[in-house]
Amino acid sequence: MHEALTIFHILFLFLNFSSVFLSSYARGGLHQSNHSGYVDNNYGGSIRRLYAEKNFLVSEEEHFQKLEKLAQGYMSNSDLEKAIKAFNGRCSNISRIYSIGESVLGVPLWVMEISDRPGEKEAEPAFKFIGNVHGDEPLGRELLLLLANWICDNYMKDQLATLIVDNIHLHILPSMNPDGYSLRKRGNANNIDLNRDFPDQFFPMNDDLDSRQPETKAIMNWLEEIHFTASASLHGGALVANYPWDGTEDRKKNYYACPDDETFRFLASVYSKSHHNMSLSKEFPKGITNGAFWYPIYGGMQDWNYIHHGCFELTLEISDNKWPHASELPTLWEYNKMSMLNLVASLVKTGIHGRIVSSDRGRPLPATITIRGINYTIPASKPFADYHRLLAPREKYEVIATMPGYRSKSACIVLGEAAMTIDFVLDPETTHPGSQLIVDSDCYFENKTSLKVLELLPRAHLELSIVLILILIFLCFLMNRKVISNSLYQRQSIGPKRPAVI
Numbered sequence: 230m231h232e233a234l235t236i237f238h239i240l241f242l243f244l245n246f247s248s249v250f251l252s253s254y255a256r257g258g259l260h261q262s263n264h265s266g267y268v269d270n271n272y273g274g275s276i277r278r279l280y281a282e283k284n285f286l287v288s289e290e291e292h293f294q295k296l297e298k299l300a301q302g303y304m305s306n307s308d309l310e311k312a313i314k315a316f317n318g319r320c321s322n323i324s325r326i327y328s329i330g331e332s333v334l335g336v337p338l339w340v341m342e343i344s345d346r347p348g349e350k351e352a353e354p355a356f357k358f359i360g361n362v363h364g365d366e367p368l369g370r371e372l373l374l375l376l377a378n379w380i381c382d383n384y385m386k387d388q389l390a391t392l393i394v395d396n397i398h399l400h401i402l403p404s405m406n407p408d409g410y411s412l413r414k415r416g417n418a419n420n421i422d423l424n425r426d427f428p429d430q431f432f433p434m435n436d437d438l439d440s441r442q443p444e445t446k447a448i449m450n451w452l453e454e455i456h457f458t459a460s461a462s463l464h465g466g467a468l469v470a471n472y473p474w475d476g477t478e479d480r481k482k483n484y485y486a487c488p489d490d491e492t493f494r495f496l497a498s499v500y501s502k503s504h505h506n507m508s509l510s511k512e513f514p515k516g517i518t519n520g521a522f523w524y525p526i527y528g529g530m531q532d533w534n535y536i537h538h539g540c541f542e543l544t545l546e547i548s549d550n551k552w553p554h555a556s557e558l559p560t561l562w563e564y565n566k567m568s569m570l571n572l573v574a575s576l577v578k579t580g581i582h583g584r585i586v587s588s589d590r591g592r593p594l595p596a597t598i599t600i601r602g603i604n605y606t607i608p609a610s611k612p613f614a615d616y617h618r619l620l621a622p623r624e625k626y627e628v629i630a631t632m633p634g635y636r637s638k639s640a641c642i643v644l645g646e647a648a649m650t651i652d653f654v655l656d657p658e659t660t661h662p663g664s665q666l667i668v669d670s671d672c673y674f675e676n677k678t679s680l681k682v683l684e685l686l687p688r689a690h691l692e693l694s695i696v697l698i699l700i701l702i703f704l705c706f707l708m709n710r711k712v713i714s715n716s717l718y719q720r721q722s723i724g725p726k727r728p729a730v731i
């Protein structure tokens with residue numbers, strides 16, 4: 230018996246060591262090292278994953294030749310441009326194309342916008358996909374063309390495609406780095422890693438506008454033009470959905486949570502759970518990871534999106550093999566299809582949405598939305614003052630709408646899996662000019678059901694709303710439930726009705 234236990238222990242230890250070895254082997258998609266194991270020393274230690282490939286160094290020339298072979302069956306830059314234009318020609322009723330700038334070598338950075346009203350402003354959230362950030366990670370650019378065409382072909386036939394087209398403005402940039410792609414290398418034509426070229430929150434880097442790469446500038450200007458609620462960039466070399474923060478203040482490899490850690494874990498899980506096998510990862514529990522926990526990077530696009538533009542960006546590593554054989558593309562599309570669609574659709578299927586208007590003239594207000602306990606502010610979009618606040622389902626949130634010169638209002642909600650709409654009507658501040666009054670709300674509804682009432686009612690109908698509220702309270706009293714009301718009305722499903730935990 231004792232011997233059997235010892236053998237068992239030895240076997241157990243061996244298996245554990247094996248898994249450590251395998252996970253470090255797999256990290257960074259070492260599986261593709263036969264294809265793209267060349268390490269460009271220009272990127273030094275900052276490069277993601279490639280350090281693991283050191284044992285497989287090949288010459289630059291050999292590496293280039295291998296990628297040249299693999300590129301057969303992939304679209305060239307001119308093929309891509311033709312495919313984008315062909316898509317737009319075929320789906321002109323629900324798309325438009327535009328360029329956000331040019332690469333170092335003058336290749337246009339084409340974007341496809343998909344919406345029932347492309348190019349128009351609507352009170353809808355916008356999502357962006359960016360592919361091919363790294364020149365030698367071309368899978369994203371192929372999948373994004375497949376995605377655009379699939380939505381086009383299935384609009385008004387498939388529920389998800391129709392939901393996306395009708396309710397979201399989806400912008401797709403298949404290649405952020407066309408020069409790197411044609412040169413078969415990670416960086417752009419100036420050999421700069423574009424995912425290290427953004428301003429950083431912890432270290433003064435990339436702050437000089439003149440030295441910023443044209444591809445990076447194009448993205449930064451793009452976000453000045455369009456307010457994106459969420460986005461994802463597509464990479465290769467691993468299989469995981471990566472979320473902020475990407476860096477740490479002390480440069481140490483640690484879990485470094487951003488204010489919306491819970492929301493990001495939820496969003497990353499939307500992708501990994503819908504994927505063929507991402508959530509089954511042995512290296513990354515549930516197929517998701519905090520960027521800094523994996524390994525810190527600085528000057529990345531993901532953190533910059535969240536910090537500077539209220540855009541919840543994920544960095545999606547969609548294949549261990551950076552440059553899979555072209556014959557695998559249809560399979561990889563099938564593996565990622567539902568993930569991509571569900572991630573985009575999560576913009577309207579989850580979270581809190583609504584508009585913020587003034588009570589005096591019903592004007593849209595450029596107000597902000599905050600959630601008590603989360604140190605992050607979402608601006609309402611112009612010109613309709615619609616807001617789209619992504620959040621993980623939770624039993625209690627306090628949502629606060631704030632606007633200088635107006636009295637703030639808050640709503641307590643139970644957020645289930647489904648999205649919620651909460652419109653805010655703010656009253657001009659008259660009693661204490663210049664000060665911000667937070668309306669106290671009773672967020673402690675233990676053993677109660679929360680029903681908040683807020684409606685876009687003109688003042689003339691206020692009396693009617695009070696009567697309606699009283700009737701509601703009376704009805705709920707009859708049902709032996711308490712109603713909390715301070716003029717807030719929840720128009721959609723409020724999720725599962727269960728006692729909140731304080």
Ligand SMILES: [Zn+2]
Nearest residue numbers: 363366464465
């Ligand atoms: Zn990459």
